[in-house]
Amino acid sequence: MSHAPIDVYSWATPNGHKVHIMLEECGLPYxxxxVNIGKGDQFEPAFLKISPNNKIPAITDPEGADGKPISLFESGAILVYLAGKTGQFLPQEDRGRFAVLQWLMFQMGSVGPMLGQTHHFRNYAPEKIPYAIDRYSNETKRLYGVIDxxxxxxKFIAGDSYTIADIAIFPWLRSYENQGITLEDFPYLKQWFDGIAARPAVQRGVKVLADLRTPITGDKEREILFGKTQYQRR
Known part of the structure; x- marks a missing residue:
């Protein structure tokens, strides 16, 4: 069955990679x-209509479950939607489904927010704050330990099968060095990580939009991402 292309509004970040990888794994056209978040594209009215929290990624699918177009934001919700659309990477039976969803929520509630703060205070904050660096670096190591x-x-995060839990967590661990992590300290995680990284669809997914991304070095970019522009009411 052929599908109309899904429009993905995104950037080459861990949350963007999740959706890119999922689409590649499912074989859906897109x-x-x-959405250049360093330049402020996420605040454009057209993007805010489908992503009111001004975060990437967001999608528009012209063929929703009821046959009508649907737009979604929040990467975890998009993964669940695409799994439902294709019948892939999320078990149908309740026990397996909830096992996957709990680890997806673990990524959304812990891995993403905590590792994001670790990235910020270790690499992007205008001043090095030892308390913040230690707090988030230690929590990052704890989370790596939970996964390990x-x-x-x-074999995989939620059991013996590759699922959206693996797809959600993997992109956040790709920058382990910037998080102060030595991957060899977590041998089971490293074996899993290397196996996921070798998947052709994953390799294709992490390249999507990657050639457009440049390091955040300018004051204007920092202000857009971390300053008052981010906190304006829209």
Missing amino acids: RAHP KQLSTH
């Missing part, structure tokens, strides 16, 4: 539209 322990008894 068009990637860059889970993978000591499971």
Whole structure:
């Protein structure tokens, strides 16, 4: 069955990679539209209509479940939607489904926010604040330990099958060096990580829009991402 292309409004960040990888894994046609968050594209009215929290990624699917167009924001919700649309990477039976969803929520509630703060205070903050660096770096190591322990008894994050839980978590761990992590300290996680990184669809997914991304070095970019522009009411 052929599908109309899904429009993906995104950028080459961990949350963007999640959706790019999922689309590649599912084999769905899509068009990637860059939303340059360093230049403030995320605050454009057209983007805010489909992503009111001014965060990437967001999608518009002309063929929703009811046959009508649907727009979605929040990467976790998009993964669940695409899994439902294709019947892939999320078990149908309740026990397996909830096992996956709990680890997806773990990524959304812990891995993303905490590792994001670690990135910020270790790499982007205008001043080095030891308390913040230690707090978030230590929490990052704890989370890596949680994942490593889970993978000591499971082939994949949520069991014996590759699912949206793996797709959600993997992109956040790709910058482990910037998070102060030595991957060899987590042997089960490293084995899993290397296996996911070798998947052709994952390799294609992390390249989507990557050639457009440049390091955040300018004061204007920092202000847009971390300053008062980010906090204006819209």
